[in-house]
Amino acid sequence: MSPEMANAQQIATELMETPPSSAVSLQMSVDNYLEVIRGVIDLFANKKGMETIYVTATISSDQIKRVLEALDIDTSKIYFVDCISHIMMGASTAQLDDHTTVVESPTMLENLMLKVEYLIRRSQTKDKLVVIDSINSLAIHNNNWILSEFLHILVSGLRSREAYTIILSVEEHSTPDLNNMVSLVCDHGIRAGRQVE
Amino acid sequence: MAQKTPERERCATGIEGLDTILYGGIPRSNTILLTGSCGTGKTSLALEFLIHGAAKGENSLFISVTEDSEKLLANIIPYRFFDRSLIKSGKLVFIDLPIMYERLGLTKSELSMEEIELLVSAIADIAQELGAKRIVVDSITSVCYKLKTSEKIRDFILKLGKSLSDLNCTSMLVGEVAANATAYSSFGVEEAISDGIILMANMERRGDLLRTLQVIKMRGTSHSRAKYVLDLTPMGVLLVPLLKGGSTG
Numbered sequence: 499m500s501p502e503m504a505n506a507q508q509i510a511t512e513l514m515e516t517p518p519s520s521a522v523s524l525q526m527s528v529d530n531y532l533e534v535i536r537g538v539i540d541l542f543a544n545k546k547g548m549e550t551i552y553v554t555a556t557i558s559s560d561q562i563k564r565v566l567e568a569l570d571i572d573t574s575k576i577y578f579v580d581c582i583s584h585i586m587m588g589a590s591t592a593q594l595d596d597h598t599t600v601v602e603s604p605t606m607l608e609n610l611m612l613k614v615e616y617l618i619r620r621s622q623t624k625d626k627l628v629v630i631d632s633i634n635s636l637a638i639h640n641n642n643w644i645l646s647e648f649l650h651i652l653v654s655g656l657r658s659r660e661a662y663t664i665i666l667s668v669e670e671h672s673t674p675d676l677n678n679m680v681s682l683v684c685d686h687g688i689r690a691g692r693q694v695e
Numbered sequence: 696m697a698q699k700t701p702e703r704e705r706c707a708t709g710i711e712g713l714d715t716i717l718y719g720g721i722p723r724s725n726t727i728l729l730t731g732s733c734g735t736g737k738t739s740l741a742l743e744f745l746i747h748g749a750a751k752g753e754n755s756l757f758i759s760v761t762e763d764s765e766k767l768l769a770n771i772i773p774y775r776f777f778d779r780s781l782i783k784s785g786k787l788v789f790i791d792l793p794i795m796y797e798r799l800g801l802t803k804s805e806l807s808m809e810e811i812e813l814l815v816s817a818i819a820d821i822a823q824e825l826g827a828k829r830i831v832v833d834s835i836t837s838v839c840y841k842l843k844t845s846e847k848i849r850d851f852i853l854k855l856g857k858s859l860s861d862l863n864c865t866s867m868l869v870g871e872v873a874a875n876a877t878a879y880s881s882f883g884v885e886e887a888i889s890d891g892i893i894l895m896a897n898m899e900r901r902g903d904l905l906r907t908l909q910v911i912k913m914r915g916t917s918h919s920r921a922k923y924v925l926d927l928t929p930m931g932v933l934l935v936p937l938l939k940g941g942s943t944g
Contacts (some may be wrong), residue, residue, distance in 0.1 A: 514706035533746070592815055608936075611935045612926035612933050615933050616928045616933060619930045640940075643940045644939075648938055
């Protein structure tokens with residue numbers, strides 16, 4: 499692994515230090531995606547016995563599952579809210595999976611919240627983690643006003659349910675507006691990108 | 696010094712989001728109009744209201760007007776909280792109104808004032824006999840088609856509402872309106888004489904169709920008047936606020 503990148507263990511260690519109900523902004527470099535996934539899912543959520551609700555707006559849930567399998571990460575406690583497969587006309591395969599709920603479009607932010615709420619209510623596990631992957635992808639489909647309102651309502655709701663929230667953002671694609679929007683709702687920030695010399 | 700009006704007893708619907716909107720539930724013995732166009736989730740919401748009531752020991756009655764109740768049950772969302780023993784135990788009862796029409800001899804296409812009285816008292820008798828505390832009529836619009844005039848519709852709903860209210864029943868009358876309707880009911884009468892109106896709709900936003908719910912009025916309680924987006928799930932009806940996104944429209 500390149501020395502300037504934060505590794506999976508460092509990311510997990512930082513997450514372990516955050517109290518329950520925390521909302522964490524995790525800004526990563528595109529090149530560091532696999533380390534971030536390993537750190538968040540395998541070394542943090544799975545290690546703590548948490549159930550993970552993974553909201554994907556970047557790549558399809560099928561692709562992420564393949565990534566997780568390739569990394570040899572246990573997916574039995576991961577539930578996907580897939581906001582991208584339907585608009586890519588590939589929802590039929592995702593819908594067949596009990597671990598995957600499909601939202602028709604990343605513009606249907608209310609439905610995204612409702613699916614997260616449904617999975618939280620259905621869950622038998624006390625500790626939960628909700629991962630938003632990523633704010634940049636959601637920003638492609640939504641304006642900043644609605645996205646900001648969405649984040650505020652979602653994070654407040656998850657906090658009241660004592661769930662961890664991790665909002666992923668991609669360093670290379672972020673804007674100051676987007677960074678401000680995320681930092682406004684998060685208690686902690688983790689950078690897992692290219693460190694400035 | 697002015698005395699504070701005592702808070703009315705609530706009939707918690709059991710639908711968490713709706714009870715929050717209503718600050719605890721529907722004021723008990725209110726007759727409310729649950730209205731909207733097709734596919735907006737009216738029947739699912741009404742059924743959930745009854746199932747939650749039955750589960751906590753309040754006898755509940757579903758009067759089906761348009762759909763055979765067997766078929767209705769076959770198509771019901773597989774609610775995780777729905778225990779079919781509620782039906783066996785008589786806590787949750789389904790009645791098909793067309794069968795009642797037949798037994799009461801109400802076979803003509805238009806009911807007279809006397810026949811309306813007969814129908815109302817038959818429904819009230821069943822409610823009393825069952826000790827029902829929650830009633831749904833799905834749909835009141837279909838009943839109204841047999842009444843034809845505004846006077847008869849007004850008379851029917853007023854009498855039905857009063858009879859059920861006297862029995863301390865909280866009732867939901869399901870109304871149907873066209874997708875492009877601006878009124879809350881098909882005949883323009885139902886909305887004026889109900890104690891409350893819950894409007895369900897399909898809202899299009901940038902090509903997406905969202906199911907929405909809004910409480911327009913509810914006598915006996917303060918309530919949110921905002922619009923909410925809903926989802927029909929096996930965990931029941933879930934609601935979140937409609938995002939405004941800085942819109943001024």
